[in-house]
Amino acid sequence: xxxxxxxxxSSEVPMEATWEKQLVKIKNKxxxxxxxxxxxFGKCLLIDGFMQGAETDHEVYDNKLILDLSDKDSNIxxxxxxxxxxxxxILKGHPNVEKIDIVDIDKDVVDSCNKxxxxxxSFSKKVNFFIxxxxxxxxxxxxxxxxxxxxxxxxxxxxxxxxxxxxFEQLAGLTKNIISPSGWISVYAGSPIVTEKYFNTKDYIIxxxxxxxxxxxxxxxxxxxFGEEAAIITIKK
Numbered sequence: 703x704x705x706x707x708x709x710x711x712s713s714e715v716p717m718e719a720t721w722e723k724q725l726v727k728i729k730n731k732x733x734x735x736x737x738x739x740x741x742x743f744g745k746c747l748l749i750d751g752f753m754q755g756a757e758t759d760h761e762v763y764d765n766k767l768i769l770d771l772s773d774k775d776s777n778i779x780x781x782x783x784x785x786x787x788x789x790x791x792i793l794k795g796h797p798n799v800e801k802i803d804i805v806d807i808d809k810d811v812v813d814s815c816n817k818x819x820x821x822x823x824s825f826s827k828k829v830n831f832f833i834x835x836x837x838x839x840x841x842x843x844x845x846x847x848x849x850x851x852x853x854x855x856x857x858x859x860x861x862x863x864x865x866x867x868x869x870f871e872q873l874a875g876l877t878k879n880i881i882s883p884s885g886w887i888s889v890y891a892g893s894p895i896v897t898e899k900y901f902n903t904k905d906y907i908i909x910x911x912x913x914x915x916x917x918x919x920x921x922x923x924x925x926x927x928f929g930e931e932a933a934i935i936t937i938k939k
Contacts (some may be wrong), residue, residue, distance in 0.1 A: 703720050703721065703722070703741070704720075704721040705719070705720065705721060705736060706718065706719040706720070706721040706740060708748075708751070708752070708753050708929060709751060709752060709753075710893070710894040710928070710929050710930045711857060711892050711893035711895075711896045711897070711900050711930065712894075712895045712896060712930045712931070713897065713930070714729050714897055714899075716929075717929030717930075718742055718843045718884050719740040719741070719742045719743060719746070719849050719857075719865050719927075720741035720742060721738060721739075721740060721788075721852065722738075722739040722740060722741055723738070723739040724736065724737075724738050724739075725737040725738065725739060725745065725818055726814045726818065728810045728814065729836070730808065730810050731837045732807060732808050732860045732925065733749050733750050733808065733856075733860065734749065734750050735747075735748075735749060735808070735810050735811055735814060736748040736749075737762040737814055737815070737818050740756070740783055740925075742758075742926075743756035743757070743758045743759060743926070743927040744756060744757040744758045745757045745818055745819065746927060747785050747811075747814075747815060747819075749811070749856050750856070750858075750918075752857060753927050753928050753929075754785060754856065754858070755785050755927070756785060756788045756927035757819060757820070758926075758927070759925060759926050759927050760787040760791070760924050760927075761787075761791050762923060762924075763787075763923065763928075764787055764788045764791035764792075764888075764923045765791065765930055766921050766923040766934045767788060767794075767852055767854065767888045767890060767934055768788065768791065768792055768850075768852070768888065769888070769921060769934070769936065770850070770886045770888065770936055770938075771776070771792065771795075771796055771850060773796070773798050774849065774884075775796070775799065775850045775885075776798070776799060776800040776801070776849060777800060777803075777847070777848050777849050777850075778792065778799060778801070778802045778803070778848060778849065778850045778851075778852065779802075779803045779846075779848040779850070779852070779880075780802060780805070780837070780851075780854055781805050781806070781836045781851070781852070781853050781854065781873070782803045782805075782806060782853065782854040782855035782856065782859070783804050783806065783852065783854035784804060784806030784808060784811040784812040784815065784831070785811065785815040785819065786804070786812075786815050786816060786819060786821065786825070786829070787819070788852060788854055789802045789804060789825065790819075790820075790821055790822055790825060791910065793822045793824050793825060793828060793829075796927065797824065799884070800828065801828055801830065802828055802829045802830070803830050803832060804830070804831050804832065805832045805834055805836050805839045806831065806833065806834075807833065807834065807835050807836070807861070808833075808860070809833045812831055812833065815918075818840060827922075835860075835861060836855075836859075836861075836873065837861070837869075837872050837873065837876065840873070840877065840880070841876060842874035843880065844876070844879050844880060846880050847880060847881075847882050847892075848880055848881060848882065848885060849881075849882050849884070849885045850881075850885055850886055850887070850888070850890065851877050851880070851881055851885070851886075851887045852887075852888045852889075853873070853887070853888065853889040853890060854890055855890065857892050857900070857903070858901070864904070866901045866903070867906065870906065870907065870910055871910065874910050874911060874914050875914070878914055878915075881939070882915075883939060885938075885939075886936060886937065886938045887911075887915075887936070887937040888934060888935070888936050888937075889907050889911075889935045889936075889937070890932060890933075890934060891903045891904040891907045891908075891933040891934070891935050892932070892933060893930050893931055893933060894920075894922050894931050894933040895906045895931075901921070903933075903937070904920070904933040907935050908920065908935060911935065911937045915937045915938065915939055916938065916939055917936055917937065917938040917939070918935065918936070919935070919936045919937075920933060920934070920935055921933075921934045921935075922934070
């Protein structure tokens with residue numbers, strides 16, 4: 703069988719999975735989107751060759767991002783997350799959530815994942831997709847209030863290739879006004895350890911949000927389909 707070679711942020715040595723079938727391959731103006739059936743992790747979403755989520759273990763990652771979710775959280779914003787995995791996990795465990803807004807720039811990601819990945823019955827009723835740049839969405843929706851905001855962006859988000867610092871600075875400033883006083887923000891910040899080849903998102907996110915918020919917590923979780931740990935940063939006012 704063919705081997706799927708996947709890069710890792712924490713090591714120059716890639717991980718491997720067993721390639722069974724390619725379900726989607728789309729190269730658009732934003733990125734390369736693939737959904738591949740693997741022996742080890744079932745159907746997997748890859749963006750520009752990097753693992754974004756797998757049907758067998760995405761909840762390991764999701765549950766760290768929503769660690770602070772409570773029954774009081776009714777209105778949730780997800781930046782990125784076009785695969786719908788986090789929204790699905792939220793609705794399975796927290797049926798009282800009233801609305802989830804997902805902002806993803808790439809319609810091909812949303813359409814492909816909605817076709818190939820399983821969704822809970824309430825998904826279509828409670829989840830609203832906005833096919834839009836995250837910064838533009840935030841700029842035009844400053845009157846809204848969310849009880850939780852989740853950053854589920856790729857390791858190099860669309861629009862951040864030239865200046866990661868400026869991209870996250872804008873997101874931090876724009877989310878400050880729309881998070882409720884008792885709300886929380888959760889950020890996927892790459893691997894806790896990165897090689898010199900990659901931007902150290904984790905350290906930068908921690909320093910950035912310390913300047914804007916009070917309570918910063920880091921949680922690391924090993925995600926088998928990533929082949930490494932993921933750093934999750936939780937922020938509260």
